[in-house]
Amino acid sequence: MLEIYKFGGSILKNADDIRKIADIIIKDGNKINIFSALHGVTDGLIKIAEYASKKDVKYISEIDSLRDYHLKICSDLGVDNKEIGEILIRVKDISEYLYKEGFYDLSLLDLIVGYGEILSSNIVYLFLAKDSSNIELIDAKNCIRTDSTFTSAKVDFEATSSLCKNLVNIGKINIITGFIASDGEGRPTTLGRNGSDYTAALLGKIFSAGKIVIWKDVDGVFTANPKIVSNAIQISKISYKEMSELSYFGNKVVSLMALSPAISDDIPICIRGLYNITNEGTLISSKTDEEMGIKGITAIEDVSLININSFNILGIGEFLKQVFSAINKANINIIMISQSSSESSISICVRSDEINEAIRVINSEFTKEIRENIISIDVKNNQSIVAVAGFKIANQSGLSGKIFSNLGLANININAISQGLCAMSISFAVDSSALNLCVKLIHNSIFENKCVNCLIIGNGVVGSSVIKMINSQRQYFLEKGIDLRIIGYANSKEVFLPSGESFKYSSYDEIISWFSKEALIHYVLIDCTSSDDLVANYRKFIDHGFNIVTPNKKANTLNFDEFEKLQNCLKVNKKYMFYEANVGAGLPIISTIKDLIDCGDEIVKIEGIFSGTLSYIFNNLSNGVKFSDIVKMAKENGFTEPDPRDDLCGMDVARKLLILARMIGYRINLSDLKIQNLVDATDEQIFEMFDSANKENKTLRYVGLIEDGKASAKIIAVDNDSPLASTKHTDNIISITTKFYNKTPLVIRGAGAGADVTAIGVVSDLIKLANILL
Ligand SMILES: Nc1ncnc2c1ncn2[C@@H]1O[C@H](COP(=O)(O)OP(=O)(O)O)[C@@H](O)[C@H]1O
Ligand SMILES: N[C@@H](CC(=O)OP(=O)(O)O)C(=O)O
DSSP states (O other): OOEEEEEOGGGOSSHHHHHHHHHHHHHHTOSEEEEOOSTTHHHHHHHHHHHHHTTOTHHHHHHHHHHHHHHHHHHHHTOOOHHHHHHHHHHHHHHHHHHHHTOOOHHHHHHHHTHHHHHHHHHHHHHHHTTOSOEEEEOGGGTOEEOSOTTSOOBOHHHHHHHHHHHOOTTSEEEEESSEEEETTSOEEEOOTTTHHHHHHHHHHHTTOSEEEEEESSSSOBSSOTTTOTTOOBOSEEEHHHHHHHHHTTOOSSOHHHHHHHHHTTOOEEEEETTOTTSOOEEEESOOOTTOOOOEEEEEEEEEEEEEEEOSSSOHHHHHHHHHHHHHHTTOOEEEEEEEGGGTEEEEEEEGGGHHHHHHHHHHHTHHHHHTTSEEEEEEEEEEEEEEEOTTSTTOTTHHHHHHHHHHHTTOOOOEEEEOTTOSEEEEEEEGGGHHHHHHHHHHHHHSTTEEEEEEEOOSHHHHHHHHHHHHTHHHHHHTTOEEEEEEEEOSSEEEOTTSOEEEOSSHHHHHHHHHTTOOSOEEEEEOSOOHHHHHTHHHHHHTTEEEEOOOTTGGGSOHHHHHHHHHHHHHHTOOEEOGGGTTTTSSHHHHHHHHHHTTOOEEEEEEEOOHHHHHHHHTOOTTOOHHHHHHHHHHTTOSOSSTHHHHTSHHHHHHHHHHHHHTTOOOOGGGSEEOOOTTOOHHHHHHHHHHHHHTTEEEEEEEEEETTEEEEEEEEEETTSGGGGOOTTEEEEEEEESSSOSSOEEEEEEOOSHHHHHHHHHHHHHHHHHHHO
16 A cells, blocks of 8 residues: 655654654655655745845855754765755855845745755655665656745646656655645745645545655644643544644644645545654544544634624625625635624634734725724734634533633633534634633643642652552542542652652742643642641642642641631632541541531530540550650650650640531630640659549540530540540540430541551542542
């Protein structure tokens, strides 16, 4: 099966690229190979023509760099540079002529610009010809015949077909210049920017190729430009119609012009990546990937919007006819139209370089009406058109809502919208300054809305366990439709990204702006620190779209005013904060209390052992064992904070009590709690308490209590048969008495400390959050 290969400027950057291309051509024995100019060379040649004709000597340095670029590649490839040098002298001669004349027209522009393809093809030919005699170099000026519309010439297919059949020997490996052609008088023409794709498609049609393969620096067609949207998804199959829609709206992967010869003869076009040849690329054909209804988001930059308002004096039909015929006469290309018939107003989008002409013709068409204030015109410059395309666009209910509500949240204004009844696309105009954010947001609201993007700050014991748990359970969560994705994790100085890269930060603002620019849809900050500073920044994170999940107790124990501000901030931004691991690590204490409240139950009393450390200490009290020795043992076993006084002072228990008390509506602060501090408790004092409890068949416990609007914690002697007496090891136990659980309280008991159980608390919050968001 004959295949046409086309190699674009994006993969013609250096000698290595050319070696890779040569390998592919030789390995596949591919017969028809079309080449664009080296990367950036067409732009460079246009600049040379412009400078030289304006008598600007900058053209000389441009010529020099053009020469150096090509000659360096020749020398890197070990190719004799004599011929290339001669071609470069011709380019120099033309530019000197333009300089002398101080003028250029489009035919001269085509003459000079076409040398880009001549140079690149010659280099490739010379390189391949070093090892093979079966290589042919073809200048497409000798076989692609066009009219004389310089810079965008129209092809005479019949003449081209017979010239190509005469000239191209498909027994050989042909290296053919893309983009360039000649008119009936032999004058060089070009097929329009990005025209090499078209050359490839024409040859595909002429030689009834089985496939046209366009080699690129990307692995295929993606759901958005992967250079803008880093998480764009590669499309495996896309229909000609869908691709045409994307190309019309600015997708550069394959030019619109190139699609038509392929469509007419049903020749599949495959987009493949030179740098990843194991990837099969994207197939553009009559078939599409049915499951993927929406294929992508694309944009046309540098457009202007003209709004023409008519105050209904003319009939709407007559008004539109006049507008379009005026614009049509001036040969201006209308890219998008949006009409509001009730007001007889119409918005027309044109390329920015055509806006002045468009305004001029409309002004002259409606001179009288404008003078009489029947018609008014206003113009918005610096616009871009964004389009979402795919075969299911027309019948995707809610799609526009999803797109526009996300743009609304990001304060991006839509200046005009267009969608047909059976359209393959929705297109709309936005300010160019918002373009990249807009494309990312739309992309992510369509393709990434099933994923919760987790930023973990704090990579200590808990943070590391959370990361491990998210990663090891990933598949399990995915099967349940929940995609928890870690987008970064940070210590106090640096953020590490999944790509292996990292960046240092000195303020949380830097982290926020780094991740906000990705414009993902669902963000969550997982605060695994005990930092007050990070908590002080929560509101900024929330304002920028983050939800919060945290085992850090500092946020819920801020002084009440600050705590309320945080709650309001969550409410205003419609974001969530989950904090199961604040109390009892993974034990479902917070969620149970929340559920009870949500059901209308009333919490009368909460009592329990809230500290794993203090639980361990009092569980190990027995005759003949000193309190201070048990504290030492707890420390040796890693059950205490690095400084055990942080546990003994009762502050950790106080925070937990305050968190629960606020949940059930107490408007109190830490200073309102009565907490027994054990830092200075002596062995004798504790033994005395232990002994007298023992004698009364009671057990000593450090118990927290929330009741009657107050919260406190102290050592209590509880009955030996009370649930609080039954704890072991580092257990937490919490007994909740409510309006409904009034005879026998609801009791939750289990391990209340440790990295893994805390991580469970965090991850269970993430799942709850995901179930709300997704
Ligand atoms: N949806 C998309 N999928 C893949 N690439 C895209 C998409 N939209 C824009 N691009 C851009 O198109 C570029 C390739 O086009 P171009 O530079 O014209 O290639 P060439 O010079 O090889 O013809 C890619 O590098 C990529 O940045
Ligand atoms: N070199 C021409 C033709 C072309 O098709 O190039 P590329 O394949 O790099 O888009 C241009 O830049 O317009």
